[in-house]
Amino acid sequence: PVGGRVIEVGGEAPYAITVGQGLLHDGDRIAHALRGRHALLVSDSHVAPLYAQIVEQALHAARPDLVLARWVMPAGEQYKTLVQYGACLDALAQLGATRDACVIALGGGVVGDLAGFAAASWMRGIDCVQLPTTLLAMVDSSVGGKTAVDLPQGKNLVGAFHPPRAVIADTTALHTLPDRELRAGLAEVAKYGAIFDRQFLAWLERHSRDLLARDDAAMAEAIARSCEFKADVVSRDPYERGHRALLNFGHTFGHAIEAEQGYAGVGRDALNHGEAVAVGMVLAARLSTLLGLAPAEDATALESLLATLGLPVRLPERLAPAALLARMYLDKKADAQGLRFVLWGGAGEGRVVAGVPDDAVLAVLRTP
Ligand code: NAD
Numbered sequence: 001p002v003g004g005r006v007i008e009v010g011g012e013a014p015y016a017i018t019v020g021q022g023l024l025h026d027g028d029r030i031a032h033a034l035r036g037r038h039a040l041l042v043s044d045s046h047v048a049p050l051y052a053q054i055v056e057q058a059l060h061a062a063r064p065d066l067v068l069a070r071w072v073m074p075a076g077e078q079y080k081t082l083v084q085y086g087a088c089l090d091a092l093a094q095l096g097a098t099r100d101a102c103v104i105a106l107g108g109g110v111v112g113d114l115a116g117f118a119a120a121s122w123m124r125g126i127d128c129v130q131l132p133t134t135l136l137a138m139v140d141s142s143v144g145g146k147t148a149v150d151l152p153q154g155k156n157l158v159g160a161f162h163p164p165r166a167v168i169a170d171t172t173a174l175h176t177l178p179d180r181e182l183r184a185g186l187a188e189v190a191k192y193g194a195i196f197d198r199q200f201l202a203w204l205e206r207h208s209r210d211l212l213a214r215d216d217a218a219m220a221e222a223i224a225r226s227c228e229f230k231a232d233v234v235s236r237d238p239y240e241r242g243h244r245a246l247l248n249f250g251h252t253f254g255h256a257i258e259a260e261q262g263y264a265g266v267g268r269d270a271l272n273h274g275e276a277v278a279v280g281m282v283l284a285a286r287l288s289t290l291l292g293l294a295p296a297e298d299a300t301a302l303e304s305l306l307a308t309l310g311l312p313v314r315l316p317e318r319l320a321p322a323a324l325l326a327r328m329y330l331d332k333k334a335d336a337q338g339l340r341f342v343l344w345g346g347a348g349e350g351r352v353v354a355g356v357p358d359d360a361v362l363a364v365l366r367t368p
């Protein structure tokens with residue numbers, strides 16, 4: 001294992017994010033975050049066969065007295081449910097987990113959200129260590145303390161704010177990630193550049209080949225930079241009351257696209273979250289240009305970067321503009337004057353804009 005880069009997240013319960021190559025083998029580092037004798041390793045059916053044993057062996061070597069159990073959920077968003085959450089609590093009960101026990105979440109955002117919520121609620125809150133294995137989880141879901149499960153009525157309807165005790169991201173785990181999942185994560189990485197730092201967008205453009213090839217050094221840099229941006233935002237706005245809203249750049253359009261396709265049981269040509277956000281960011285950039293907030297060249301450059309990263313940049317034709325607009329109103333992003341969007345004043349300058357007229361939104365949705 002190599003040292004890794006460390007990013008501190010401030011706030012009431014500060015913690016560190018470590019990013020580097022081979023960190024899942026670093027038993028001392030993971031064990032350092034454990035306070036008691038009990039830990040539950042939570043993973044899913046894709047990730048556990050790949051990485052659970054590595055973590056268990058590393059932990060046993062570092063802490064021979066540790067009572068460590070493994071609980072594995074089926075992989076997929078459709079299992080981020082109350083039923084699986086209940087099964088995870090059963091595993092904690094069976095382990096005899098006390099107040100000083102720790103949940104170790106090894107997987108993508110689904111595992112992280114569900115395990116994090118189990119940790120948030122078991123005995124009113126025990127520690128959780130996040131070992132994210134998807135790019136999205138490394139740059140987004142494992143940082144910031146939001147945990148949740150879905151209900152049939154909607155995504156993330158039950159959850160809690162519960163910051164992790166540590167986040168440890170091993171870039172080598174990304175070597176086994178399916179291509180589409182990797183690109184979805186890159187959309188969120190590009191989002192940070194779009195709202196906070198035009199230099200970072202230029203860096204991504206220059207390193208797009210390395211990133212798509214999963215070069216560990218390039219990946220570590222992209223993840224560490226992304227985590228710095230997210231850490232800064234969540235330190236200032238831990239409960240999402242204001243500033244953190246900037247992170248929704250591309251997401252109002254993106255959520256409408258996802259909802260209109262239907263969250264579950266969609267065909268293979270449906271966009272995943274990152275892909276929908278990529279299209280959403282292009283639409284947000286174009287809307288900014290239309291409203292006279294930002295130069296057209298910046299929208300074009302963002303579009304070209306996203307395309308280089310293998311992401312879609314055009315609205316699928318089968319999605320009707322009026323239906324998408326209706327979805328955005330249902331998403332409660334509207335007030336009396338019109339819809340509220342995270343737009344930009346040009347690359348690197350995200351800003352919240354309220355009262356966006358429907359005509360402008362429809363015009364952007366209709367542009368081929
Ligand atoms: P995911 O957890 O479903 O992982 C995607 C797929 O990749 C799964 O099939 C998983 O088993 C597999 N996988 C994971 N790591 C792998 C690896 N290293 N090698 C091979 N396969 C691997 O999806 P995700 O995109 O990581 O997370 C999406 C979830 O995150 C959603 O439920 C979303 O609501 C949530 N989320 C939460 C936050 C937050 O702040 N808490 C933020 C963004 C997203």
Ligand code: ZN
Pocket residue numbers: 188251273277
């Ligand atoms: Zn997102």
